Amino acid sequence: MVSPDRPILIAGGGVAGLTAALTLAAEGFPVRLFEAAQEFGEVGAGLQLSPNATHILRRLGVLEHLLPHAVAPTGVVLRDATTLRQLTEIPLTESAARYGAPYLVAHRAAIQQALLAAVKAQPAIIIEKDAQVLSAEFGTDDVTLTLSRDGSTTTIKGAFLVGADGVWSSLRRFVQQDQPVDSVFSGMTAWRTTIDRGTAEALGLSSLIRFDKVSTFLDPKAHLVAYPISAGKALNLVAITRGTAGTKDWSQTDGQAALTAFLSRLGAPLQHLSTLTTWTRWPLYSAPAGLKWTARRLVLTGDAAHAMLPFAAQGAAMAIEDAAVLASLLGQHRTDLERALPLYEAERRPRIDRLLARGKLNRMAWHAAGPIAFGRDMVLRLKGPQSLARDLDWLYGWKEPREQR
Incomplete structure (x- = not known):
């Protein structure tokens, strides 16, 4: 009882x-x-x-x-x-x-x-x-x-x-x-970062990534999801790529080769995302x-x-x-x-x-x-x-x- x-x-x-x-x-x-x-x-x-x-x-x-x-x-x-x-x-x-x-x-x-x-x-x-x-x-x-x-x-x-x-x-x-x-490690990694609205506009992203929608960009080896957070003052970015297992830690920053390769394949102006230094690696487990x-x-x-x-x-x-x-x-x-x-x-x-x-x-x-x-x-x-x-x-x-x- x-x-x-x-x-x-x-x-x-x-x-x-x-x-x-x-x-x-x-x-x-x-x-x-x-x-x-x-x-x-x-x-x-x-x-x-x-x-x-x-x-x-x-x-x-x-x-x-x-x-x-x-x-x-x-x-x-x-x-x-x-x-x-x-x-x-x-x-x-x-x-x-x-x-x-x-x-x-x-x-x-x-x-x-x-x-x-x-x-x-x-x-x-x-x-x-x-x-x-x-x-x-x-x-x-x-x-x-x-x-x-x-x-x-x-x-x-x-x-x-x-x-x-x-x-x-x-x-x-x-x-x-x-x-x-x-x-169980999935063989995939989520790369996450956030940018403020001003940075998104400076990178020329606002023509593709709207602050009132969820935007998903599809690629044979990866995909990118972007959507607004913080009452529309910031943009959440998640890139899912192939990757390797990591420690039980959500703030790893190493091993960015797969992310860099994916971002380089994106159409302009999304390639500018590769200039961001705040990406963190989240190995995906189920x-x-x-x-x-x-x-x-x-x-x-x-x-x-x-x-x-x-x-x-x-x-x-x-x-x-x-x-x-x-x-x-x-x-x-x-x-x-x-x-x-x-x-x-x-x-x-x-x-x-x-x-x-x-x-x-x-x-x-x-x-x-x-x-x-x-x-x-x-x-x-x-x-x-x-x-x-x-x-x-x-x-x-x-x-x-x-x-x-």
Whole structure:
């Protein structure tokens, strides 16, 4: 039984963990969240949040804090990276009316700060920073965590544990007979940087990269995504190239040969992006196939469960969906929390599998060459913008279980 002295425990203070804390508190559960870092600070740059996620954030009181710092793009433009020819544009202007919530792009830090602002308004949530989970013991009706905190070791008891500790999750081992479970390197690297609006205009980018759209440039070996953040004051740039594995660090700057080669193939004026010195390397990892997400009184959410490549721009959205589904099921089975575990995995896995398949399709299409690229371009022309938008109804039109009760 969950109680203030036996709350639900959450390991991880990123998007997955903070959203889980909010959804669980909304169901009436007391929550204690442990973040390993000394201070909250989302690494990276921008995130895309589609309506399947933003309708949840609106209910949780997050959207009101985020909107002043976000942009609602009017469309997603696909172009050939070399010729710069526009292949199609998927409209987003009707997203709010069509799906009941907006499509937003924003800086990761703004999203985290909006989540934290909503958390602070919830007295049921206690957050502890600089608290690293060392081990966990699962009893018949409780969980005991051993934590490294403030230079010492301590134990905390709770009713249930949510593992939201990211792509390199240490808690995965508890769903795999206590054996370490590593993420799988994809063979690709994300190069990320941000530039302010003035720099973008000075480089001559404004004719190609609009500050009211998501722009994607496709190449057989790589692709570039650009979209506005910080209320349109800056531009987020992400180049996906082939690459090598790296350390568990999001701020590497070495090994730029693949990035330089890609940027040199871009049509002018995009080649000017090679003059930027702020690119950082993010080797892309995904969760291993077939990983269980639940065991005993533990459930994995977000990247800890199903870290995926960014070809569908849904990593954060899936973590937010996970939180909503988990809280709803635990709320329905609050006297027997373990009953919710197989239900959670049964509900979430088909959607995640469908999204992973969509990501593989996008990867093949975006990095296509020769006849495959010709066929891709023909399909995009024949389907047209409105049909391409309808193809995403299953994804963007998803509603949390709470709305279906």
